[in-house]
Amino acid sequence: MSAADDIRTLRETFADKVIASTEFRSEHTLTVALDALHDVLRECRDTLGYAMLLDISSVDHFGDDPRFEVVHELAAIDDSKHLRIKTAVAEDDEPPSAADLWPAADWHEREVWDMMGIRFAGHPDLRRILMWEGYPHFPLRKDFPLAGRPTEMPDVAFTGVAPLEGGPFVTSSGGEDPVRREPRARVVE
Amino acid sequence: MHTAYDSKIEGNVIVTRVDAAINWMRKNSLWPMPMGLACCAIELMATASSRFDISRFGMEVMRFSPRQSDVLIVSGTVTYKMALAVKRIWDQMPEPKWCIAMGACASSGGMYRSYAVLQGIDRLIPVDVYISGCPPRPEALIEGLMKLQRKIEGEQSTVDQKKEFFEQVS
Numbered sequence: 001m002s003a004a005d006d007i008r009t010l011r012e013t014f015a016d017k018v019i020a021s022t023e024f025r026s027e028h029t030l031t032v033a034l035d036a037l038h039d040v041l042r043e044c045r046d047t048l049g050y051a052m053l054l055d056i057s058s059v060d061h062f063g064d065d066p067r068f069e070v071v072h073e074l075a076a077i078d079d080s081k082h083l084r085i086k087t088a089v090a091e092d093d094e095p096p097s098a099a100d101l102w103p104a105a106d107w108h109e110r111e112v113w114d115m116m117g118i119r120f121a122g123h124p125d126l127r128r129i130l131m132w133e134g135y136p137h138f139p140l141r142k143d144f145p146l147a148g149r150p151t152e153m154p155d156v157a158f159t160g161v162a163p164l165e166g167g168p169f170v171t172s173s174g175g176e177d178p179v180r181r182e183p184r185a186r187v188v189e
Numbered sequence: 190m191h192t193a194y195d196s197k198i199e200g201n202v203i204v205t206r207v208d209a210a211i212n213w214m215r216k217n218s219l220w221p222m223p224m225g226l227a228c229c230a231i232e233l234m235a236t237a238s239s240r241f242d243i244s245r246f247g248m249e250v251m252r253f254s255p256r257q258s259d260v261l262i263v264s265g266t267v268t269y270k271m272a273l274a275v276k277r278i279w280d281q282m283p284e285p286k287w288c289i290a291m292g293a294c295a296s297s298g299g300m301y302r303s304y305a306v307l308q309g310i311d312r313l314i315p316v317d318v319y320i321s322g323c324p325p326r327p328e329a330l331i332e333g334l335m336k337l338q339r340k341i342e343g344e345q346s347t348v349d350q351k352k353e354f355f356e357q358v359s
Contacts, residue, residue, distance in 0.1 A: 131305075132270060139304050148304025159269045160312075162302040 003028040003081040006048045014040060029084040037087045038096040041072060045101050050074035050083060053098065056108035058089075058116040062142035066090035068118055072098065089118060097123040115140040132157050208347050215259070215285065216341040217247040219334065222258035222282060224275060226265030229292040229324040233264045236327040246334060255281040260337065261314075264324075266294040267307040279314045285346070287317045289333055292324050299323060 001009075007021045007030055017036035022029045032040050044050040054073040061067060068089040075082045089095050097120040098105035109120045110129040117138035120126060127133060134153050137144055147162045169183040221243075223233055236243055243249055252258035255278045267275060279288065290310050293299035296319045298308035310316060317340060320333040 130270075137304075144304070146303060155273070157269050157273060159304060160308065162298060162304070162306070162308055164302050 001048065001081075003083050006044070006081070006083060009048065010040060010043065013043060027082065027084065029086060031086045031088075034087050034089060034093060034095060037070075037085070038098070038101075040085060041074075041098050041101055044074055044083065044085070048083075049076050050081075051077040053102035053104045053108070054082075056098070056105060056112055058112045058118055058140075060116060060140065060142045066093070068093075068116065070095050070112065070118065094119045094121040096121050099123055114138070117141065135159075208345060211346045212342050212344055215346070216338040219246070219248045219260045219287075219337070219341075220250045220252045220258045221248055222255050222261045222278065223251050223253070224261055224263045224265075224278065226263070226267060226271060226275075227292075227294060229264035229295070232324045232327055232330065233262060233291065236330045241327040241331060243331065243334065246331075246338070248334060255279075256283060258282055259285070260287045260289060260334075262289045262291055262330075263295040263310045263316075264291040266299065266301055267310050268305050269307055270305075272307045272310075272313055275310065276313045285344075287337055287341070288314055289318045289320065289330075289337060290316045291320045291330060291333070292322055294323075296321070 004023065007028055010030060011018050011021065014032065014036055017033045017040070018030060019033060020031040030040075052075045054075050055071075056073070057071045059069040059071065061069060066088045068091070070087050070089050072085040072087075073082070074085065087095060095118065097109055099109065099120075100122070106124065107129060109123055110125075110127060112118050113120065113123075113126055114128040114130050115138060128135065131139070132153070134156065136151060137149055139148070145161075147164050148159055150161055151157075151159045171181055171183050223230065225233055235241060237249060237251060248260075255261075259282075261275075261279055261282060263275060279286075288310070290296045294301060294306070295310050296316075298306050300323075302308075307313070318333045318337045320329050322329050325333075
């Protein structure tokens with residue numbers, strides 16, 4: 001069974017809980033409702049043969065509602081098929097932890113919590129993984145400045161604001177003139 | 190014939206100042222504390238290996254205990270999470286001690302203008318020599334160490350101690 005067949009099976013099984021499915025350059029993506037996420041993941045692992053969880057990541061669609069998107073990357077152990085499962089997550093939602101299905105989910109979910117501030121319900125040990133306990137921000141959120149914010153925890157760690165000198169410097173893609181494509185300071189209007 | 194006086198000794202005695210002698214000993218036995226935090230540490234290891242060979246300068250004794258080392262070589266990106274650990278190692282080193290900021294990251298944060306990286310180790314501990322480069326080649330590190338040797342030559346290693354001593358006596 002290929003990933004395209006699996007998407008068809010999942011669409012039959014979960015009916016209206018499957019919101020969308022796309023195929024782009026032979027990458028298969030399935031968007032599911034949050035309340036069905038754990039069942040879909042279990043079905044993928046137990047019935048469809050996705051024995052491996054490659055990654056859990058998150059996207060911040062700042063300004064949209066629901067704000068976040070959690071992405072699970074699944075793969076068959078023989079690498080014959082890959083499946084990406086996306087779920088929209090609002091700011092006060094707690095998506096279910098997949099740590100009971102794949103132990104690999106443990107640290108991935110801790111990273112998502114640390115960097116994006118999404119709590120996973122039922123996670124066995126949801127601590128920060130990169131920043132220290134007590135750091136008050138979630139650095140990968142869109143409303144967190146690249147330069148950082150000053151914090152102070154005596155005897156643990158501190159952070160400061162990095163000098164950006166007019167940055168962040170971003171390239172403009174698609175411009176015909178290479179001078180225009182060069183990294184420039186983003187103009188704040 | 191005076192047997193008590195060995196006339197040959199004249200060529201074997203060097204007269205110098207205590208300061209000069211102590212500085213000469215210090216600068217030729219700098220024991221580095223390798224604070225390898227990123228890719229600069231690879232160049233630091235290359236510097237210690239046989240091709241570049243800092244044992245020519247009496248510096249081959251990499252001490253992984255801060256209590257036995259003289260010069261802290263901060264080689265790599267100092268994240269905020271690591272910053273206080275570096276500071277603690279510096280505090281554990283006995284005087285006299287020196288610090289080298291090796292590479293762009295240790296000197297100024299380098300290309301990491303971000304929430305996670307300390308913008309230069311000199312915000313926490315005093316730095317004697319900065320070495321530019323990303324990462325610097327072993328020759329650059331050797332140049333930095335030789336600069337540090339030159340700096341040690343000019344230090345007043347005993348004068349300050351004597352000053353304190355005379356102040357206590359008087």
